[in-house]
Amino acid sequence: MEMHDLSAIAATCSKRCVLATAIKVEGHAYRKQGVSMLLTEDGSMYGSISPGCLESDLQARVERILDTGQIEIVEYDMRPEDDLSWGETVGCGGLVIVLLEPVQGTLQSMLVRMNECLQTGAVVQFTRIFQQGFSKVDYRLSLTRIADDKAHIFEFEHSALTEHIRANESSHHAKPQPISRLKESESVYNGTKLESASVKANPWDLPSLLTSTYHAKPRLVIIGAGNDVLPVVKLAQLAGFRIVVADWRESLCTAERFPGVGLCLGFPREILSALQLNREDYILLMSHQFPREREILELLSEVEYAYLGIMGSKTRTERLLNGLPPLSHVHSPVGLSIGAEGPDEIAISIAAELIASKRSVAAARRKAQKEVEHGTDGYSACSR
Template sequence: MDMINILRTIRQLDRPAVLATIIGVEGHAYRKAGAAMLLPLNGDTVGTVSPGCIESDLLERVPSIWEASRYEVAEYNMDPEDDPIWGEAVGCGGVIRVLLEPIEGALRGILMDALDLLDAGKEVRFMRGLKGEELFYELATEETVRFPSDESYDWQFSIRLTNRQRVILFGAGPDAVPIYQLLMQSSFHVIVADWRPRLLAAYPDAEHYLGTPEQLKEKLQLSAEDAVVVCSHHLHYDREMIKWSLTSRPKYIGVMGSTKRIGMLFNGEVPPATVKAPIGLSIGAEGPYEIAVSIAAELIALRNQWRNKQKEVRHEPIRNLFGGGTEQPNGQAEAAAGAFFGRSARQYGASCSAH
């Protein structure tokens, strides 16, 4: 999810920066392979690749990487057996390999191409390939496309880039504010809709639409990929919004309200399978903030389920160097540092500062 923010920041960026991408994980780690972070020279970072353990070290590498105009691979060993001080303190117990690339030339160009495709509503697969000591980049826009096996590549690594899951938040009352905030912080694309201008004024930075459900049809253009949260607390308009949403068959429709009110909304009938009523995970939530947590948690869980069928990160075995991928105990392919032999900068354990 960080990549959308990173790409949009790069588009506006007018200063040197380095892109950090996790390309290999052995054992446990806070973020998985494919997680990325933008490291501008001035230190204003976007995204995360750890809970704060390795960021300082990564930032220290930025000036030299930019000056050399060359990528680098940093390796961080958090295994307590190899490093009883830092490994145990961090509690990760794994090895993380991070590819650092200066944002310039071919990389910047292809990242901007990827953003243009995402803005056009397409999914993108971004591939890096290593030939000797040179990195090459490719894009594919069809989900079913697999990059051809090219024996001239010593190593390949690809990630799937998608737009944020769109959530229509119908109802802009005070209890919707924490829902909006949590969903935005959880990398959803939240659109607030209501027929009351006074309530929409509480969302000055949000994408918002004014109108009744009937008026919103043309403005919002619901799709099967959307999720809808109905929380206007107006019986007639909530019912209209649910009815319209059902005809568009979005992935999820969540309805806020008591069991009695939900019974009134559906005329005593059992809601369809795509409708979650009442909305949110059953955690005994009370009050707007706890309810917002239950809703955000439910949507995060569902988003991950929807994406499980298509892995966000696809690893290609390292060829020519090891005679195929070597399986690790945690199921990950042999990590990429070996493929970058001679270009790999390694840092064990003490990558975390003691401040």
Template sequence: MDMLDILRAIRQLEQPAVLATIVEVEGHAYRKAGAAMLLMGSGETIGTVSPGCIESDLLERVPAICEANQYEMVEYNMKPDEDPIWGESVGCGGVIRILLEPVEGELRELLLAALEQLNRGVEVRLSREIRGQELSYELCTKDTAVNSTSNDWQYSMTLTPRQRVILFGAGLDAIPIYHLLTQSSFRVIVADWRPGLLASFSGAEIALGTPERLEGEIQLYENDAVIVCSHHLHYDREMIHMSLANKTRYIGVMGSSKRINMLFEGDTPPANVKAPIGLSIGAEGPYEIAVSITAEFIALRKEWQNQEHHKEARNDYIRHLFGSGTEQSDGQTEAAARAFPGLSARQYGASCSIG
């Protein structure tokens, strides 16, 4: 579950709802800053901010927040030696602060604009500022400079598109791979030339065709990952060659050492190829193999994110060292206006805490 699921639910909302976002963590906690959940007036929830220990308390706050149309800042102290209400029973050992916001009006417009950009593969940043009792929002692309003018409180969260995975091969062993990757917040496109096999992937993004045809159907990008598991030697080799030609960041190949040797005609696979795919955990059978593949992808996603953050930090240092060009008189407002014209929001609310 990630923010994309919450945004999709907001798009379908037909009832009052509150967005709960962890904005600060001190010490240990089940979820980190940026984790969010959607709390609906009906009592339904999407996402998590704890193992389930504070959700009921958050839900009780929903009617008052929606009625007043005001944000609320709450604090939960999970330290057993400081808070007899939460700490002893929860035992997480930290303090978390959660921002609760009614999802309506211009805030909802901003969130839906963020969803539209994420669906296009564009990373965005949502910033919140409190000035006195006023809560304001700005949405911009990640490369747009934002100048904070708040003296009270400011929080920004980056919303990242899901890692795209092309799953080539729609056999029975691909079904658990698809489900586990999808449930782990990857965007999976299932590709195969056999329509009968693709019929097993109800609701999935699918692409019908051999690799030669898929080259015109699917535009492969450098940030894509590809899983090759059609078990057809000729087509698997074609898919590998196409992925290499498009310089995709990762190509995972399923199969035995003998089959992999045949696919690469005895040559050592390139550095961006993992063959056989998956973590070495002694997996047997389709489901366990799918677990090993999903675990590897989760680890790789974190590694790729760290690489991107390192690259961004280096670029920020270079810009600071050599100058960053013309500055706008109101950088934050101008940034949002350029990226998403007309989309900004201001709300008023009171802050309180418990614990």
């Protein structure tokens, strides 16, 4: 579950909740820096930061954070190989620094706005600016719309003061507890204050500017509304795509068959005109109608897109493409080669290939972002 899902939940959730974000990760860890999850006052969790070894401790902090309205920064150091205090369920190692923020006031408004922006397909940059020894945080939301190869920036800025982050108030336990590095000149370990220790407010050398870049769910346009499309839609939704099913057969392209999915009824030229495909879109041809798919491919020669999967044999695809200008990002036969048989297994192979393609795009973006931001005092975590 990524930020586009979490912001949607935060925008509509009637329960009080806390946003947990891994703001620094070193060594081996389950998730990457910048990943977030939501924890509600009734114990519900959305998303994950670890394979389950940190979430119970994070949940135990929720009530205090919601009651005080204060943020906390918590350290989980699971790097020492001889440290058995985490038990057998850790499943990961490394250092993870987690920021816990009550979703209220300014932050809640920001997440509502973020959800609105991501629903339009925009790219959102969410920036936290820490000041005064990490006791004050300013939030900034920047929206980038991609149209005609031009980026249009709209900025929304809010400021929210938080009091000094409270120290970990856990009682003595035999098992070592994670450290909450909080007030200046004050540290808590295993529930005991270290009077002689002088701990700075930022012992992990966190940058004062933390920026995360979030892309909307990529759009998957499936041409065809036959029965074999049904399992593909379900798996693609789980894989983080927003789906549009397009077909010229009114009896197949219905909300009853595809609940919660965008629908586009029309012939090829009408479909492409209505959808306004762009370089972020994924396309699947699954109509099994040769003339219509040939028409779609002729129109796609003038369109940018991220992925084009064609259902059918190589021979059929060669006939479809015969005489057309070379098309980019073509995957045919569609799906990873796993020996799939039947519609369900084929759907799994298609979903796997879509995930692989999506991750490749995200990795390229992260690499480009790091090159742009090299030498700055902040980091950017790119996420789908």
